[in-house]
Amino acid sequence: MTLVGSRISTLSEQRPASPAIIPMHRVSSTAVHPCIGGIRRHLLALVLSFAVAPALDIPHLSAQEAEQVHVFEGNVRDAGTGQPLAGAHVSVVGRETWAVTRGDGSFHLTGLAAGAYILRADRLGYRGATAVVTVGTERARRAVAESAEVVIELAPSPIALDDLVVTATITERAAAEALRPVSVMTGDVLQRQMTATVAGTLASMPGMAATRMGPSVAQPVIRGLSGDRVLMLEDGIAVGDASNQGADHTTALDPSSARRIEVVRGPGALLYGGNALGGVINVIRDEIPSAAPHHLTGSATLQTQTATGSLAGSATAVFAIAERVPLRVEVAARTAGDLKTPIGTLLNTDGELWSGGAGTAYVGDWGRVGASFRGYRNYYGIPGGFVGGHAEGVRIEMERVSSRSRTVIDDPVGPFHNLRFDATHSWYTHREIEASGILGTLFEQQSASADVLGRHRRWGPFAAGAMGGRASWEDFGYGGSLHTPDTRRLKAALYLLEEVDLGSFQIESGLRYDWTLIDPGEERVSDIGEIHERGFPSLSGSLGVLYKSASGLVLGASLVRAFRTPDVTELYSEGPHLAAYVFEVGNPSLEGEVGRGLDVFLRFESDRLRAEVTGFHNDIRNHIYGEDTGRLSRVLLPIYQFRGSDAVFSGFEAGVDVDAGRGLALEGVASMVNGRLKGTDQPLPLVPPLKGHVAVKYERPSWYVRAEAEMADQQDRVGEFETATAGYTVFNAAAGVRITFGGRLNVLTVNLVNAANAEYRNHLSRVKEIMPEAGRSLNVMYRVVF
Missing domain, CATH: 2.40.170.20 (TonB-dependent receptor, beta-barrel domain)
Incomplete structure (x- = not known):
């Protein structure tokens, strides 16, 4: 696995990328739709969960944080040829959030709060690999000017290793x-x-x-x-x-x-x-899905x-x-x-x-x-x-x-x-x-x-x-x-x-x-x-x-x-x-x-x-x-x-x-x-x-x-x-x-x-x-x- 650089931006900045740089890893912020009352009313099985959750002392985010939902984007490629890998499974270790790469090897992980995460990528015929990434922090935003893209590279392997x-x-x-x-x-x-x-x-x-x-x-x-x-x-x-x-x-x-x-x-x-x-x-x-997929x-x-x-x-x-x-x-x-x-x-x-x-x-x-x-x-x-x-x-x-x-x-x-x-x-x-x-x-x-x-x-x-x-x-x-x-x-x-x-x-x-x-x-x-x-x-x-x-x-x-x-x-x-x-x-x-x-x-x-x-x-x-x-x-x-x-x-x-x-x-x-x-x-x-x-x-x-x-x-x-x-x-x-x-x-x-x-x-x-x-x-x- 190779992790190459990083590029992070937010939608609030809305800065056009240089033609010479294709951002393949970024964090974006968008508004949240606050109401899903119709779904709540029609899903009877939620009643117990809604009854229990409000009784807990859940920390509240600031108004600015509550308006943001972070989306992490990256790319998975073959370590030997550099070719993009479609159908790779990319997950966030310790969470039930995952995505599948498209034909160009890209993936999008949604619903991530600010912080550091370990990503895990797996694909048929390859050895799984992990990468540590940072999302939504000031340090991550400063990295925009330093590099161009994040790529997780997988090496071919005839045996499965590092199963989670x-x-x-x-x-x-x-x-x-x-x-x-x-x-x-x-x-x-x-x-x-x-x-x-x-x-x-x-x-x-x-x-x-x-x-x-x-x-x-x-x-x-x-x-x-x-x-x-x-x-x-x-x-x-x-x-x-x-x-x-x-x-x-x-x-x-x-x-x-x-x-x-x-x-x-x-x-x-x-x-x-x-x-x-x-x-x-x-x-x-x-x-029960854990995040809204990008596609x-x-x-x-x-x-x-x-x-x-x-x-x-x-x-x-x-x-x-x-x-x-x-x-x-x-x-x-x-x-x-x-x-x-x-x-x-x-x-x-x-x-x-x-x-x-x-x-x-x-x-x-x-x-x-x-x-x-x-x-x-x-x-x-x-x-x-x-x-x-x-x-x-x-x-x-x-x-x-x-x-x-x-x-x-x-x-x-x-x-x-x-x-x-x-x-x-x-x-x-x-x-x-x-x-x-x-x-x-x-x-x-x-x-x-x-x-x-x-x-x-x-x-x-x-x-x-x-x-x-x-x-x-x-x-x-x-x-x-x-x-x-x-x-x-x-x-x-x-x-x-x-x-x-x-x-x-x-x-x-x-x-x-x-x-x-x-x-x-x-x-x-x-x-x-x-x-x-x-x-x-x-x-x-x-x-x-x-x-x-x-x-x-x-x-x-x-x-x-x-x-x-x-x-x-x-x-x-x-x-x-x-x-x-x-x-x-x-x-x-x-x-x-x-x-x-x-x-x-x-x-x-x-x-x-x-x-x-x-x-x-x-x-x-x-x-x-x-x-x-x-x-x-x-x-x-x-x-x-x-x-x-x-x-x-x-x-x-x-x-x-x-x-x-x-x-x-x-x-x-x-x-x-x-x-x-x-x-x-x-x-x-x-x-x-x-x-x-x-x-x-x-x-x-x-x-x-x-x-x-x-x-x-x-x-x-x-x-x-x-x-x-x-x-x-x-x-x-x-x-x-x-x-x-x-x-x-x-x-x-x-x-x-x-x-x-x-x-x-x-x-x-x-x-x-x-x-x-x-x-x-x-x-x-x-x-x-x-």
């Missing part, structure tokens, strides 16, 4: 400096791995796997843990769905519009919830896959409807046929998906307030025709409607340099429809939540910290064949996270208190036990230490105590769940899970190498799981009894990326987890085997080719009545082209999956006994960024 993360960290920071094992999927990797589900998209990452019931149904598994032990977030806020209440429930998230996906492996994400013993997945799409910004995508005959498309656009009022709109749709495997077609696995949303905000000098609305509908099939499955399969109709408001205060308030208030509401329904058209099973869920989060910089002995709270209400309804009582769940939490900087050492400690009340709305004696109200207070804590050497070596360790509350299904279920192939028997006397975890990791990152290896050990008291009793119900469904037993999960994760020179790169990933009961050493069910992949890639700034071997060992450490699976090797190949056309970045990706049409079985597939995984498939994606 925001999930489970107090402030945005480099992934190499995170105190938890963390991975980021973005850019070419996200485009190449994109599937119909978030879990399927992430399945190749270290420590990740996915349970499957066909191409439309997948749930994420991190270190052998799944369900609500893996917390799903949208832009940092929990998703309100019932995906953890059955293997046939996919997550109500469409990954096609994601800008990036971050994965935090292991417990300790105290900012988000104590239940997350496995980890956290954060799908980032910036649904229309967005992307459009088309995707097809031969294994299912699918066709998918999505489009996102962000634009300004007023000087300080951005609007973001998004729509996505997908249709797919039955899955084709090497030995035949898995019937009744076709599906249709639709998703759309809109978000807007008012961006002031003090911060911003905004809201969004999203609709999601997924209609897909669950295969049947075998013992344990429905005779002719089941159709699933899933719908989710959600709204959200967010208020962010960037001016100091007491010890906090940043405050954020979130309010959400979600309505979710899941219908399982039998072949005759009869409604077999019904899940309904309404949820609402309110969050407050304050972040501070240096305060006493602490270099940075965060504290906040959360309150939520959930109402679960059940119908059809299910005999689970309608239940309400109330939650409240307070948390604190602080960091001490000792130079080469960083220490982070945190505490979280959660209180949960689960009310089934009735008290009675049932065949499964006494149905009654349950309360679960819990305390979680974490301590992490990170050592950074001057050579780029990073060593870290963390200790965590986490608590998970039993969910409604584990406590009160009592009947057949046809689409999940089980007859579920709950246990209303279950106690909560208490997890104690240790992570030790070693990282190294240089200009040509990125490597990380992590070892983990999680001891979980009263681990709750559905045990196959080996018996069938009257409708020939396997009877699963929920029980709690002490368990241990231990293993490792490793990943390496090597820039071998001249555009050649090597990549390797491996992960393994061993899950067992402590008392008997009996293996736990649905634990993934040792797996990983190796790949070689040749990359130029405008194109790349890649070959990969994906491997898994046999899994013969299986739970009682669980089927073992053989090991396999699958070969994949991919190629991509990046072309600037019409001033826009156009990306075409072609991915050949299972090139040899190998027959193999995913150990976590619920249909592995009747059909293998997908056969040879050609996946093509085209994306234009504007």
Whole structure:
């Protein structure tokens, strides 16, 4: 990265530039439209945020400052050729402000107050770079006579380096400096791995796997843990769905519009919830825009896959409807046929998906307030025709409607340099429809939540910290064949996270208190036990230490105590769940899970190498799981009894990326987890085997080719009545082209999956006994960024 000079002016000066100088970096001041009352009246989700914000002691700007909004302009170019780079993503580190470069490489960042900022530029095929800039100060204005332009130059690189993360960290920071094992999927990797589900998209990452019931149904598994032990977030806020209440429930998230996906492996994400013993997945799409873009910004995508005959498309656009009022709109749709495997077609696995949303905000000098609305509908099939499955399969109709408001205060308030208030509401329904058209099973869920989060910089002995709270209400309804009582769940939490900087050492400690009340709305004696109200207070804590050497070596360790509350299904279920192939028997006397975890990791990152290896050990008291009793119900469904037993999960994760020179790169990933009961050493069910992949890639700034071997060992450490699976090797190949056309970045990706049409079985597939995984498939994606 090269930062060349600076040129700053304001509109109040209105001085014409010399013909010999083209100003590519300037700060301008324009008047503010003060009234957005119409938007406030029509966005009901803003009510809570507007109610809370006025109660705060927000510093007021002077009249002159209030009349100014700063716009930063710059340019991104190729470091070798000097050519402008279209489609580069430029963001302000520590803020949610970003822009996309145009055909001439220019970008505009709006809504910036006077001060110094760190800019981050990223582009496909290049290594990211940062630059420190100053906006709106007297010193910046004096620089006008000294130089001509600001240019951020990016160097081509076949491997991704210097990724930034925001999930489970107090402030945005480099992934190499995170105190938890963390991975980021973005850019070419996200485009190449994109599937119909978030879990399927992430399945190749270290420590990740996915349970499957066909191409439309997948749930994420991190270190052998799944369900609500893996917390799903949208832009940092929990998703309100019932995906953890059955293997046939996919997550109500469409990954096609994601800008990036971050994965935090292991417990300790105290900012988000104590239940997350496995980890956290954060799908980032910036649904509520943080600034009014200078010009229309967005992307459009088309995707097809031969294994299912699918066709998918999505489009996102962000634009300004007023000087300080951005609007973001998004729509996505997908249709797919039955899955084709090497030995035949898995019937009744076709599906249709639709998703759309809109978000807007008012961006002031003090911060911003905004809201969004999203609709999601997924209609897909669950295969049947075998013992344990429905005779002719089941159709699933899933719908989710959600709204959200967010208020962010960037001016100091007491010890906090940043405050954020979130309010959400979600309505979710899941219908399982039998072949005759009869409604077999019904899940309904309404949820609402309110969050407050304050972040501070240096305060006493602490270099940075965060504290906040959360309150939520959930109402679960059940119908059809299910005999689970309608239940309400109330939650409240307070948390604190602080960091001490000792130079080469960083220490982070945190505490979280959660209180949960689960009310089934009735008290009675049932065949499964006494149905009654349950309360679960819990305390979680974490301590992490990170050592950074001057050579780029990073060593870290963390200790965590986490608590998970039993969910409604584990406590009160009592009947057949046809689409999940089980007859579920709950246990209303279950106690909560208490997890104690240790992570030790070693990282190294240089200009040509990125490597990380992590070892983990999680001891979980009263681990709750559905045990196959080996018996069938009257409708020939396997009877699963929920029980709690002490368990241990231990293993490792490793990943390496090597820039071998001249555009050649090597990549390797491996992960393994061993899950067992402590008392008997009996293996736990649905634990993934040792797996990983190796790949070689040749990359130029405008194109790349890649070959990969994906491997898994046999899994013969299986739970009682669980089927073992053989090991396999699958070969994949991919190629991509990046072309600037019409001033826009156009990306075409072609991915050949299972090139040899190998027959193999995913150990976590619920249909592995009747059909293998997908056969040879050609996946093509085209994306234009504007």
